[in-house]
Amino acid sequence: MMKPFAYLKAKTPAEALAALNSKGARIHAGGTDLLGCLHDHLFTVDKVVSISGIKEWSGMTGRPDGGLKIGCLTTIASIAASAVLKEKYAVLAQAASEVASPQLREQGTIGGNLCQRPRCWYYRGDFPCARKGGETCFAVEGENQNHAIFSNGPCFFVHPSDTAVALSALQARLTVAGPAGTRTVPIESFFLAPEKAIDRENVLEPAEILTEIHLPAPAAGARSSYRKIRSRQSWDFALTSVALWLQVDKGMVSQARCWLGGVAPAPWRAAAAEKLLAGKKLNAALAASAGQAAAEGAVPMRDNAYKVEMVKGAVEESLLRLLA
Ligand SMILES: Cc1cc2nc3c(=O)[nH]c(=O)nc-3n(C[C@H](O)[C@H](O)[C@H](O)COP(=O)(O)OP(=O)(O)OC[C@H]3O[C@@H](n4cnc5c(N)ncnc54)[C@H](O)[C@@H]3O)c2cc1C
Known part of the structure; x- marks a missing residue:
């Protein structure tokens, strides 16, 4: 059974901040992740503070x-x-x-x-894993096909966002x-x-x-794209994703940013690919080399080496799409 908790719907930023400043209080925004975490006993709360009615924090300007x-x-x-x-x-x-x-x-x-919170099946499941205060990351010896290829441990989940x-x-x-x-x-x-x-x-x-x-204000000549690869085309978390941002001047890449998702416990910067792209004319050969560079430093586990190839292909393909 879920532990009973107090619930407060804050009307102003000040009310939300005051209500959160007590032990065991948690924010409820849309609730789509929080309620699942409580239901699955990932953690307990004493007070849930809904911020969903605070107008100042909604919208874009x-x-x-x-x-x-x-x-x-x-x-x-x-x-x-x-x-x-x-x-x-x-x-x-x-x-x-x-x-x-x-x-x-x-x-x-x-x-x-x-x-x-992380979507790792050991963290979300009934396992006393390291992230829940246990001694081990069960993914190291267990089912690790969805886990990180870039992580120094001791935990190998991939960031879900x-x-x-x-x-x-x-x-x-x-x-x-x-x-x-x-x-x-x-x-x-x-x-x-x-x-x-x-x-x-x-x-x-x-x-x-x-x-x-x-x-920041959009830079002149900047273009960007997001490519996500997942097991199924209906809802699913990324096996690998690539966020690209390029500034192109007369066909030359003046600045490149390349970040990967689904491969590390936080968004992963493919710094070697960025370095390779900067100052060069973007063409198919450069896109392929940048894909190779993006996977530099990967240390796959038993069942997730496929992600290394996915990173290479997804970065190359994303660059070619931006070129088109
Ligand atoms: C079936 C399913 C599939 C999904 N697939 C994807 C996917 O493919 N890609 C992806 O990116 N996500 C995916 N998600 C995650 C989903 O996008 C998140 O649940 C959602 O974005 C969380 O937003 P929320 O407002 O409902 O957060 P909540 O559930 O209200 O909060 C989530 C957590 O963040 C904290 N929090 C919320 N707002 C703030 C804030 N402003 N400041 C500090 N802490 C805060 C809460 O306390 C809570 O711990 C999936 C979720 C489900 C259930």
Whole structure:
């Protein structure tokens, strides 16, 4: 049976922050992940604080510098449908359109998508794994076909969020509010590798809320895309995904960003591929070499070496599509 908990629907940011500042309190945004976690006894709560009614944290507005502010409660569906995003930040709109199912996209929020808990079957199942305070990651010796090929351990889950990978390629900055005030965290520093923290996936302290996502103004000549490979074409998490952002000037790549999903406990930067692409004319041969470079450093486990080939192919294919 689920442990009883108190429930509060906050009406203002101040009310939400005050309500969260007590032991055992948790945020409820769309609830599509939180309720599953409680139902599966992944953790218990004393108080659930719904932030879904806070208008200040919903929707998108332009920034004075030409960038965009996205409130944490903006639904995945509205991000997928946004004409502005499709035109200026295609990688994010495409990633959002690949999240889960239409129903989950309508209910789920971008803040919740970034803060959702791992989907590893040992973590979600009835196993005392390292992430739940146990001594071992069962994926190391067990069923590891969906697990990480880039991880220093001790835990080998893959981060489940599609939008996290896209926002990494866009170099988003996140606003975090808490009892000590407000701080800005570059998305690159938001997610925590398991060797830094085994019991949480990001830098948020218990009473902190991710309130806003800020995108820089689109650069001249920039284009971007998101490619997700999954086992089935209905809802499913990524086996591998690629978020690409390129700035192209007279056919030459002046800057490249290449981030991978489905392969590591946090969005994974394919730095060798970025380095290879910068300053070169994009063609089929370069796309193939960048695909090879993107897989550098991968250490597959017994059943997931296929992801190494998937990374190579997905990066190459994404580059060729942007070239077309
Ligand atoms: C069947 C299924 C398939 C799915 N497939 C995919 C997929 O393919 N790709 C993908 O990316 N996702 C997928 N998801 C995950 C889904 O997208 C998330 O459940 C959803 O985005 C979470 O949003 P939410 O608003 O419902 O979050 P909630 O469930 O309300 O919250 C999720 C977690 O984040 C915390 N949280 C929520 N908002 C904030 C905030 N603003 N600041 C700090 N902490 C916060 C909550 O306390 C909770 O721990 C799937 C989920 C399901 C159930």
